[in-house]
Amino acid sequence: MLSKDTVAFLCANGGQLLDAAYPEVLGDAVRVPIPCASRLDVVHVLRAVEQGARRVLVVACPAGNCRSMVGPDEAERRLHRAAALLREAGSHAQCILARAAANAPEDLRSTLAASLEDAANQIEEAPA
Amino acid sequence: MTAQAPAEGMVVGSNLERVLRAGHFAVCGEMGPPQSCSAQAVLNKVSLFKGNVDAVNLTDNQTAIVRMSSIAAAKLILDEGLEPIIQMTVRDRNRIGLQSDLLGAAALGIRNVLCLSGDHMSFGNHGSAKAVYDIDSVQLVNTVHRMREESLLICGDGTPPKPRKPDAPWNNVPTPLFVGAASNPFGDPLEFRVVRLAKKIAAGADFIQTQAIYDLPRFERFMAMVRDRGLHEKVFIMAGVLPVKSPRALTYMRDDVPGMSIPEELVKRMEGAEDKEEEGIAMCVEIIERVRAIEGVRGVHIMPPMWEKVIPEIVSRAGLLPRPTFEGEPA
Amino acid sequence: MIVADRKPLDEILEMVGDANRILVSACNTCVTVCLAGGRREAAILASQIRIHAQEAGRTVEVRENCLERHCDPEFLAELAGELEWADVMVSTACGVGVNLASEVYPSARIIPGLNTSFFGATDAPGRWLEMCGGCGDCVLHRTGGICPIVRCAKSILNGPCGGSQDGKCEVDPDTPCAWQEIIDRLALQGRSAELEAVEPVKDWGTSHSGGRRRRIVDEVFQAEGEGEA
Numbered sequence: 001m002l003s004k005d006t007v008a009f010l011c012a013n014g015g016q017l018l019d020a021a022y023p024e025v026l027g028d029a030v031r032v033p034i035p036c037a038s039r040l041d042v043v044h045v046l047r048a049v050e051q052g053a054r055r056v057l058v059v060a061c062p063a064g065n066c067r068s069m070v071g072p073d074e075a076e077r078r079l080h081r082a083a084a085l086l087r088e089a090g091s092h093a094q095c096i097l098a099r100a101a102a103n104a105p106e107d108l109r110s111t112l113a114a115s116l117e118d119a120a121n122q123i124e125e126a127p128a
Numbered sequence: 129m130t131a132q133a134p135a136e137g138m139v140v141g142s143n144l145e146r147v148l149r150a151g152h153f154a155v156c157g158e159m160g161p162p163q164s165c166s167a168q169a170v171l172n173k174v175s176l177f178k179g180n181v182d183a184v185n186l187t188d189n190q191t192a193i194v195r196m197s198s199i200a201a202a203k204l205i206l207d208e209g210l211e212p213i214i215q216m217t218v219r220d221r222n223r224i225g226l227q228s229d230l231l232g233a234a235a236l237g238i239r240n241v242l243c244l245s246g247d248h249m250s251f252g253n254h255g256s257a258k259a260v261y262d263i264d265s266v267q268l269v270n271t272v273h274r275m276r277e278e279s280l281l282i283c284g285d286g287t288p289p290k291p292r293k294p295d296a297p298w299n300n301v302p303t304p305l306f307v308g309a310a311s312n313p314f315g316d317p318l319e320f321r322v323v324r325l326a327k328k329i330a331a332g333a334d335f336i337q338t339q340a341i342y343d344l345p346r347f348e349r350f351m352a353m354v355r356d357r358g359l360h361e362k363v364f365i366m367a368g369v370l371p372v373k374s375p376r377a378l379t380y381m382r383d384d385v386p387g388m389s390i391p392e393e394l395v396k397r398m399e400g401a402e403d404k405e406e407e408g409i410a411m412c413v414e415i416i417e418r419v420r421a422i423e424g425v426r427g428v429h430i431m432p433p434m435w436e437k438v439i440p441e442i443v444s445r446a447g448l449l450p451r452p453t454f455e456g457e458p459a
Numbered sequence: 460m461i462v463a464d465r466k467p468l469d470e471i472l473e474m475v476g477d478a479n480r481i482l483v484s485a486c487n488t489c490v491t492v493c494l495a496g497g498r499r500e501a502a503i504l505a506s507q508i509r510i511h512a513q514e515a516g517r518t519v520e521v522r523e524n525c526l527e528r529h530c531d532p533e534f535l536a537e538l539a540g541e542l543e544w545a546d547v548m549v550s551t552a553c554g555v556g557v558n559l560a561s562e563v564y565p566s567a568r569i570i571p572g573l574n575t576s577f578f579g580a581t582d583a584p585g586r587w588l589e590m591c592g593g594c595g596d597c598v599l600h601r602t603g604g605i606c607p608i609v610r611c612a613k614s615i616l617n618g619p620c621g622g623s624q625d626g627k628c629e630v631d632p633d634t635p636c637a638w639q640e641i642i643d644r645l646a647l648q649g650r651s652a653e654l655e656a657v658e659p660v661k662d663w664g665t666s667h668s669g670g671r672r673r674r675i676v677d678e679v680f681q682a683e684g685e686g687e688a
């Protein structure tokens with residue numbers, strides 16, 4: 001279950017609609033609406049972590065579903081860059097990109113489950 | 129001044145110049161100075177070259193790896209009666225350093241210099257070195273030529289025999305160096321390689337040593353273009369050959385040395401050979417025979433990297449012995 | 460424009476040391492265009508510094524601003540108040556900006572956030588290429604507009620060297636050989652014959668070799684008694 005230390009950036013055409021229909025998927029995560037995943041800025045991610053987020057989630061549309069064509073790809077590149085900048089600053093905050101249509105909460109659930117498991121593994125593997 | 133006046137028709141009278149002007153097919157070798165101050169390492173190789181070649185190139189920090197100065201190594205072999213050709217690159221010295229070293233080399237009795245750009249420092253063991261490249265290799269050719277023919281430095285000052293005194297007239301002393309340049313018939317673009325050769329001749333080159341030749345058809349095309357412009361009559365062209373003892377050496381040059389052309393059949397031939405050293409020698413001798421038959425090729429420059437001991441056998445089997453000697457010249 | 464790269468965070472943090480009040484000052488000119496030190500990159504750096512401090516359990520105050528230009532004293536005047544406050548200023552302007560800000564505020568600790576690299580142009584979004592060496596004695600009219608001083612690894616004026624193959628430089632197979640480009644460009648213009656002439660040695664006295672350079676426009680410049688010697 002997601003708590004307030006997750007910040008979720010939600011696209012107006014996908015993530016926000018999905019969340020409205022299936023609010024339990026994102027649990028207590030802090031929602032940040034954005035018009036399209038392509039509008040995600042690296043600075044937004046860093047600011048979220050600065051303000052206490054341990055996990056940053058971007059809910060983008062599946063490939064081919066984006067109303068602005070390239071939104072999810074742009075978001076992915078920026079999220080990668082943000083993750084690299086966070087690591088450089090010594091932060092272990094997790095960056096997750098989920099591609100899920102408004103009517104496909106299962107896609108979002110499974111991405112989240114896999115990512116949370118990954119994060120758990122990373123923590124176990126990390127030296128004390 | 130240590131130099132005696134060159135014989136008639138000669139510009140400096142070095143052994144290499146005499147051999148070439150007498151119309152003999154010249155033979156040069158190549159020696160890489162050691163990566164240490166060991167004079168013995170230089171002297172140990174002298175006997176391999178003596179009597180087998182007319183002059184020996186001393187490389188100038190080849191592949192941008194720090195080695196004993198080519199001028200110092202040249203002096204060591206000169207004292208043993210072996211004629212040096214110092215290689216001089218424009219990578220490490222500006223025009224002040226280059227001209228100073230040219231004066232010094234000539235003062236030590238060195239009479240031949242090969243002017244080069246030099247391998248970029250990123251290939252060597254000091255990749256973070258600051259590049260100099262104050263002048264380029266064509267300009268260095270012209271610098272040496274002018275120091276010899278006009279006794280003038282780049283700045284226009286003369287080279288007087290004594291420290292300058294006000295009101296005292298003097299005759300500037302020429303710097304007696306036979307000037308060489310390199311040419312790569314395998315670099316691109318081919319047509320422009322001939323133009324660049326012409327530029328080096330216009331700048332004052334007396335002799336040319338080429339990149340190692342394996343691709344004979346391309347070299348023949350190059351030489352045909354050279355003859356079309358009459359360049360072979362204006363400069364002594366010596367063909368570079370590089371004997372190898374493994375197919376890996378060939379594929380390394382093909383894949384990793386810029387500006388090389390290695391035909392696939394030679395790689396296959398080396399791979400198929402039982403005695404690779406013997407095959408390498410035979411291949412080199414064949415290439416020498418082939419280039420010798422090309423009009424305008426006036427000599428051969430044999431450069432066996434770390435395999436100098438093969439020189440006597442190659443020159444012997446290629447029928448290049450005995451080497452000519454001249455009166456008043458140490459044998 | 461001047462093209463720069465941001466320094467690695469570790470290097471910047473080491474220069475910042477234990478300063479608690481940090482000003483990150485961006486420049487809205489060249490380094491904004493090359494995405495190295497504009498407003499947005501300064502925001503990223505400031506955020507990284509704050510996150511790093513949090514992870515280390517330290518408290519720092521980081522402020523950001525962006526000047527129109529760091530290479531003009533009148534714009535730098537805006538920094539006066541912030542520099543009163545700050546222990547250290549990280550400049551994400553080019554080296555010109557760091558020099559000038561340090562001259563205008565000699566007692567302030569001003570450190571470079573960027574490595575200033577070259578004079579270049581945008582080649583494609585996200586890629587900049589070096590175009591000019593600022594040698595002070597332009598030869599571009601003779602080389603078809605291709606600078607041999609910086610685009611040739613050996614600054615050859617009578618190129619190409621023997622390492623040019625398949626149009627590429629021996630130093631880096633991803634870099635075109637500038638001399639191949641020059642030959643092709645002059646051929647396109649029907650000017651190949653010009654390449655037959657030996658280009659004489661260059662006067663580097665107009666370049667950095669001559670020390671700090673200066674340019675004066677007489678009808679504008681008014682010496683204020685004590686101008687630089």
